[in-house]
Amino acid sequence: MARKLRRAAGLLLATQLSFSGKACGQTFIDVAAEAGVFHDSAAPNSPTAPTFAQVQAGGAAVADYDGDGWVDLFVTRTSARDVLYRNLGDGTFLDVTDSAFGAAMSDVASTGAAWADIDNDGDRDLVVATLGDQRHRLYVNDGAGGFTEQGLARGLIIDDGQAATTGTSVSWGDYDRDGYLDLYVASWGGFTATATSSQARLFRNRGAAGPGQFVDVTASAGVAMDLSSGFHAGQDLSFTSKFADFDRDGWPDLAVLSDAKTSRLFWNRGDGTFDDGTVAAGVATGTNDMGLAVGDVNGDGLVDWFATSIGFELNRHPSGNRLFLNQGDRTFLDATDATGVREGGWGWAADFFDFDNDGDLDLAQANGMTIGTSSQADAVFFRNDGDPKRPHFVEVAAELGLAAQEQGRGLLTFDYDRDGD
Numbered sequence: 462m463a464r465k466l467r468r469a470a471g472l473l474l475a476t477q478l479s480f481s482g483k484a485c486g487q488t489f490i491d492v493a494a495e496a497g498v499f500h501d502s503a504a505p506n507s508p509t510a511p512t513f514a515q516v517q518a519g520g521a522a523v524a525d526y527d528g529d530g531w532v533d534l535f536v537t538r539t540s541a542r543d544v545l546y547r548n549l550g551d552g553t554f555l556d557v558t559d560s561a562f563g564a565a566m567s568d569v570a571s572t573g574a575a576w577a578d579i580d581n582d583g584d585r586d587l588v589v590a591t592l593g594d595q596r597h598r599l600y601v602n603d604g605a606g607g608f609t610e611q612g613l614a615r616g617l618i619i620d621d622g623q624a625a626t627t628g629t630s631v632s633w634g635d636y637d638r639d640g641y642l643d644l645y646v647a648s649w650g651g652f653t654a655t656a657t658s659s660q661a662r663l664f665r666n667r668g669a670a671g672p673g674q675f676v677d678v679t680a681s682a683g684v685a686m687d688l689s690s691g692f693h694a695g696q697d698l699s700f701t702s703k704f705a706d707f708d709r710d711g712w713p714d715l716a717v718l719s720d721a722k723t724s725r726l727f728w729n730r731g732d733g734t735f736d737d738g739t740v741a742a743g744v745a746t747g748t749n750d751m752g753l754a755v756g757d758v759n760g761d762g763l764v765d766w767f768a769t770s771i772g773f774e775l776n777r778h779p780s781g782n783r784l785f786l787n788q789g790d791r792t793f794l795d796a797t798d799a800t801g802v803r804e805g806g807w808g809w810a811a812d813f814f815d816f817d818n819d820g821d822l823d824l825a826q827a828n829g830m831t832i833g834t835s836s837q838a839d840a841v842f843f844r845n846d847g848d849p850k851r852p853h854f855v856e857v858a859a860e861l862g863l864a865a866q867e868q869g870r871g872l873l874t875f876d877y878d879r880d881g882d
Contacts, residue, residue: 487817488862496877497554500536500544519809519827519870520630523877524576524585526561527606532875537571537589552878562600565610569594573630577642579615579666580673588617590628590646597628597646601673616675617644619660627660627697634704634713636682637733641666644675645704647717648686650697659686659697661717665733683735684715684727698723701753701810705764708791718750718768728791743793744768748780752872756813756822758800760849763787769808769826782808782826801854805841810872821845824854829868839864 493499520537527533531548538544545561546554558566570592576585584602591597596619599612619626627650633642648660663684664675679685686699698720704713712729719725726742727735739745744766752769759765766785781803785793797803806828813822826841840863847853858864 488860490862492552496552497556498534498546500538500556501541520571520573520590521871521873522574522576522587523873523875524587526576526585526587526602528584531879532877534875534877535574535576535587537574537871538568539570539572539592540568542566542568543571543574543589548877557606561606562608562610565600565608569598571598572628573647575631575633577633577644579642581641582672586673588612588631588633588644588646590631591626592628593625595626597626597631615673616677617664618677619662620677629699630701632702632704634715635666636663636704636713636715636729637665638712639666639668641668641672645684645702645715645717647699647702647719648697649700649720659688659699661686661697661699661702663715678733682733683737684717684725686717686719686725687723700751703753703755705755707764707766707787709763709789716753716755716766718747718753720749720751722748724750724768738791742791743795744783744785746780746795747783751808752810752826754811754813754824758784758813758822758845758852759786760821761787761789763789766793767802767811767813767824769805769811771808772804772806781805796852800847800852801856802843804856805843806839808841809870812872812874814874816874817844819845821847821849821852825872825874827869827872829870840869 522535523532525532531550533548534546536544544556545558547557548554571589572592573590576587579586584604586602587600589598596612597617598610599615599617600608601611602608627648629647629649632645636643643666644664646662662677663679663682665678667674667676688697699717701718703716707714712731714729715727717725724747725737726739726744728738729735747768747770749770750768754767755764757764765787768783770780770782772781782805783797784800784802786796788794805826807830809827811826813824816823823845824843828841840858842858842861842863843854844857845852846855
């Protein structure tokens with residue numbers, strides 16, 4: 462039998478698995494067309510070539526936005542309106558962008574997206590990072606299947622005097638533990654323009670004083686990203702962020718992955734501020750970090766860290782992927798080569814999940830770039846064949862049917878048909 466794969470304009474979505482009785486019989490098949498998930502990532506026949514930032518873009522987010530018990534799908538695009546697919550519960554999806562958003566959804570270039578209940582009213586709202594606009598977008602759910610755009614009114618403002626937004630990804634986490642989700646937006650400004658400051662931002666939810674209203678606390682919280690130095694001096698190059706309690710002290714920490722050796726790990730002090738612990742933690746070894754996946758890879762109860770990057774086979778500022786095992790003392794052990802995950806092409810998004818239900822975490826990775834041989838790039842899939850306490854991965858994308866010679870950027874996993882996998 463087969464686990465089903467969605468691939469739409471560079472977006473890889475691993476979704477459904479039906480068991481054959483043996484792990485070796487599990488494969489992926491592309492069901493995008495029959496499920497009704499099909500679109501171009503950019504407008505066809507666009508008169509202008511995409512920017513490099515747009516070439517790198519590719520985002521998606523899933524949530525049950527309408528409360529019917531089925532997980533729905535939102536996909537970002539760079540020169541056309543984003544798309545909301547409503548899950549019909551029969552293995553198919555319906556494009557409901559017009560009815561759900563109306564005029565609130567414009568065709569601004571967008572990148573990352575994430576759902577969250579920002580005001581604790583019981584339904585999922587949506588934040589979308591933008592490129593080349595004046596602000597990011599925040600779509601508030603009206604509880605009846607519709608959304609209004611309220612980013613400006615609710616404080617998602619980047620007031621730094623720079624011309625336009627350079628968002629890449631968004632992540633939610635309650636870093637101050639007040640019961641309301643806060644927001645981090647990463648930012649990649651490009652290799653040609655010189656930024657005056659990073660546009661990466663931490664927005665604190667005002668909580669009970671203003672549910673779903675946000676305040677920029679980047680500087681006061683101590684999480685302002687360094688602009689890169691050396692060859693790329695003065696540039697703002699972060700891609701991916703995640704909140705996770707890496708040190709098990711009960712407070713969500715913040716990891717931000719970035720180009721040009723500017724990735725950061727911020728330890729949460731529990732008082733609304735963070736300390737930069739990147740170097741001491743041992744995770745400052747990447748040259749160009751892009752995607753981040755977190756999970757307990759070796760079953761010790763600690764959150765481990767996987768970073769995608771550019772592989773050595775491409776010979777373009779390579780460092781390869783890296784897997785860091787959490788040691789429980791605010792340090793990480795580089796287990797990349799011991800676990801077999803170094804080479805993954807030109808890596809982007811990644812996600813841990815147990816695709817074969819054998820009790821350990823496997824790893825999917827998007828791959829590709831419009832440069833050289835990486836323009837024809839397979840997805841990467843690392844199957845965990847190791848002992849649960851001693852992970853070891855084998856790259857099996859071709860074996861699983863994922864060698865489609867298409868570029869990927871964003872990636873997520875979800876159970877769209879509620880069959881348990």
